[in-house]
Amino acid sequence: xxxxxxxxxxxxxxxxEDVTLDxxxxxxxxxxxxxxxxxxxxxxxxxxxxRNSFDEQNExxxxxxxxxxxxxxxxxxxxxASQVVDSAVYFCALGGQAAGNKLTFGGGTRVLVKx
Amino acid sequence: EAGVVQxxxxxxxxxxQPVAFWCNPISGHNTLYWYLQNLxxxxxxxxxxxxxxxxxxxxxxxxxxxxxxxxxxxxxxxIQPAELGDSAVYLCASSLRMNTEAFFGQGTRLTVV
Numbered sequence: 001x002x003x004x005x006x007x008x009x010x011x012x013x014x015x016x017e018d019v020t021l022d023x024x025x026x027x028x029x030x031x032x033x034x035x036x037x038x039x040x041x042x043x044x045x046x047x048x049x050x051r052n053s054f055d056e057q058n059e060x061x062x063x064x065x066x067x068x069x070x071x072x073x074x075x076x077x078x079x080x081a082s083q084v085v086d087s088a089v090y091f092c093a094l095g096g097q098a099a100g101n102k103l104t105f106g107g108g109t110r111v112l113v114k115x
Numbered sequence: 116e117a118g119v120v121q122x123x124x125x126x127x128x129x130x131x132q133p134v135a136f137w138c139n140p141i142s143g144h145n146t147l148y149w150y151l152q153n154l155x156x157x158x159x160x161x162x163x164x165x166x167x168x169x170x171x172x173x174x175x176x177x178x179x180x181x182x183x184x185x186x187x188x189x190x191x192x193x194i195q196p197a198e199l200g201d202s203a204v205y206l207c208a209s210s211l212r213m214n215t216e217a218f219f220g221q222g223t224r225l226t227v228v
Contacts, residue, residue: 004157033214043204045158045219091157100171101213102148105157 002027004094004106012112013082021077021109023092029053032096034068034075035103040088051075053096082113117141121207121220129228133195136223140188140209147184148217149192150206158206164190165213197227 003026013019025034036048049059051068059066063083067076079086089110093103120139128134140147145166150158161180163171166187175182179198184190194201204224208217 035216037219042221043224044221045206045208047216047218050216093157095214100163100173102160102163102171103158103217105159107157108155 002094002098002104004092004104006106006109008109010110015115016081019079019082021090023075025073025094027098029096029098035093036077037091038088084113084115087113119209119218119220125224127226130199131196134197136192136205138190138207144209146210146213147190148208152204199227202227
């Protein structure tokens, strides 16, 4: 079975602060895929990143960065210098054969960036 | 390029009535998903199609829910009869193939009264 845990339900920061979202996963697959999605108040899930289990290189995209640590089964997401537009719910998801090749989502972390 | 299109955006129906949701995936995407999202929770898969074949419908309550994907393109999800507990957002997503990034539509917010 696959499981994704996002322990932080809500994080509140002031604009320009950095914020890190934790994601811990469980899977019996040796090959699996990790994703992050953003869900703004409009409701549409927006794809941010996909990672393969065999690629542990961290990634940076603008103000976004991701830290993949296979040893601790974590795939954390950091927003640097947060902006009000970053306010949303962020979901971590796991895909792989063990769960029928569907995305298993965590419960989400709501980020509120105050001006 | 057009994204995943869903309709309607909102639907309010009385319990025991039927309801249908429509999804048009991104052109060329073989995999189509229907997810259910309850308030404050992550999406949960209802059914996954590879082309026109439903390859994972283990979470679909088949006594009242049905889905189809004719010709491997558009898809329809139906509930008959609807219950109060079906109130949720129904999300459609598509991807090139399984385990690649899925792109989501805006969802249909269903309210059963």
